[in-house]
Amino acid sequence: MNNTFLQACRGQKTTHTPVWFMRQAGRYLPEYQKIRGKVSFLELCKTPELAVEVTLQPIDIFGFDAAILFSDILIPMEAMGLELEFHEGRGPLFPTPVRSQKAVDALVIPVPEEQLPFVLETIRLLRLTLQVPLIGFAGAPFTLATYLIEGGSSKVFLHTKKMMFQEPQLFHNLMAKITACTSVYLQAQARAGAQALQLFDSWVGILAPCDYEEFVLPYTRSIIRDLRAGTDVPIIYFANNGATLTDLTTTVGADVLGFDWRLPIREAVARAGRHAVQGNIDPLALFLPPKQLEERIRTMLIDAQDAQGYIFNLGHGIQPETPTEHVRIAVNAVHRFSGKS
Ligand SMILES: Cc1c2[nH]c(c1CCC(=O)O)Cc1[nH]c(c(CCC(=O)O)c1C)Cc1[nH]c(c(CCC(=O)O)c1C)Cc1[nH]c(c(C)c1CCC(=O)O)C2
Numbered sequence: 001m002n003n004t005f006l007q008a009c010r011g012q013k014t015t016h017t018p019v020w021f022m023r024q025a026g027r028y029l030p031e032y033q034k035i036r037g038k039v040s041f042l043e044l045c046k047t048p049e050l051a052v053e054v055t056l057q058p059i060d061i062f063g064f065d066a067a068i069l070f071s072d073i074l075i076p077m078e079a080m081g082l083e084l085e086f087h088e089g090r091g092p093l094f095p096t097p098v099r100s101q102k103a104v105d106a107l108v109i110p111v112p113e114e115q116l117p118f119v120l121e122t123i124r125l126l127r128l129t130l131q132v133p134l135i136g137f138a139g140a141p142f143t144l145a146t147y148l149i150e151g152g153s154s155k156v157f158l159h160t161k162k163m164m165f166q167e168p169q170l171f172h173n174l175m176a177k178i179t180a181c182t183s184v185y186l187q188a189q190a191r192a193g194a195q196a197l198q199l200f201d202s203w204v205g206i207l208a209p210c211d212y213e214e215f216v217l218p219y220t221r222s223i224i225r226d227l228r229a230g231t232d233v234p235i236i237y238f239a240n241n242g243a244t245l246t247d248l249t250t251t252v253g254a255d256v257l258g259f260d261w262r263l264p265i266r267e268a269v270a271r272a273g274r275h276a277v278q279g280n281i282d283p284l285a286l287f288l289p290p291k292q293l294e295e296r297i298r299t300m301l302i303d304a305q306d307a308q309g310y311i312f313n314l315g316h317g318i319q320p321e322t323p324t325e326h327v328r329i330a331v332n333a334v335h336r337f338s339g340k341s
Contacts, residue, residue, distance in 0.1 A: 136194025205241020
């Protein structure tokens with residue numbers, strides 16, 4: 001059993017630097033495309049045998065030190081009673097956005113064992129075969145709220161910010177409801193066997209720190225506080241584009257802070273204090289010529305050496321166009337330069 005990832009999460013010494021990539025199971029892999037050619041994305045997420053297969057693919061192919069459950073942050077939103085669609089090339093869509101108190105009241109807090117049994121079954125099945133730790137995850141409340149309010153992906157987040165500034169109580173009510181859902185969902189994942197939990201806050205980078213503090217931080221903090229009461233799995237908080245929020249994100253209560261590439265890793269380590277650090281190579285740096293890619297990784301490992309636990313990762317999800325050979329080169333470089341025998 002390779003436990004380097006969990007050791008790093010806990011700030012313990014490891015034989016080598018553990019590495020996994022956000023979105024490591026996905027479209028850049030021909031093996032994933034083959035399965036996706038036969039079923040829709042939502043069917044794939046809801047069929048445990050297939051979700052298990054695509055979760056294992058990057059582990060078997062590249063030797064990552066952790067697996068991440070194959071699912072999506074929006075899956076539990078469907079369980080809250082919302083219609084969710086994925087369209088080829090357009091990303092997720094909620095045909096009926098949540099923009100009124102009536103719509104917020106209509107959201108249900110799911111019982112994961114009843115509305116999301118396929119996720120828990122996928123976790124249980126994975127634990128039977130995995131030789132590396134399994135990461136469960138959820139979207140952090142703000143990131144989920146943006147999808148619900150906008151009805152899908154967005155660039156300026158007009159409806160989200162309009163609600164925050166014009167109807168703050170409505171925004172708080174929505175955040176509270178998503179928080180309750182996320183809290184029970186993550187607890188269920190831990191009970192099913194997830195060995196670490198990551199909260200993805202993909203869109204907090206659009207917020208002024210004062211708004212993050214008022215509208216976001218209390219909710220994420222309360223999810224982590226609830227988790228601490230029932231389980232001791234390490235918790236990773238990834239605030240994408242969050243360099244300007246680090247004074248606040250360090251107070252969220254996580255064990256590990258994930259960083260995007262906009263902050264030099266040395267600075268991320270300094271700001272993270274006693275947290276373990278995860279990150280943060282630019283996902284598109286995987287397009288560098290091999291020698292330069294290896295050089296960049298070597299430098300990052302040196303710059304991160306004072307971290308209280310370090311997990312090598314991308315600064316955001318891997319792009320579908322990424323050459324698989326360069327993923328192999330990167331994983332091998334992390335292992336080789338950090339002393340894996
Ligand atoms: C914002 C967000 C989403 N989903 C997720 C986030 C947070 C991370 C981030 O910021 O990227 C998280 C996610 N999505 C997926 C995983 C699986 C596990 C893994 O990391 O390998 C995880 C952890 C699979 C997926 N989620 C999605 C795919 C592609 C679906 C396909 O096969 O067509 C996969 C493999 C679809 C998805 N899902 C989402 C979008 C915007 C899209 C469309 C854009 C895109 O395709 O990248 C929402």
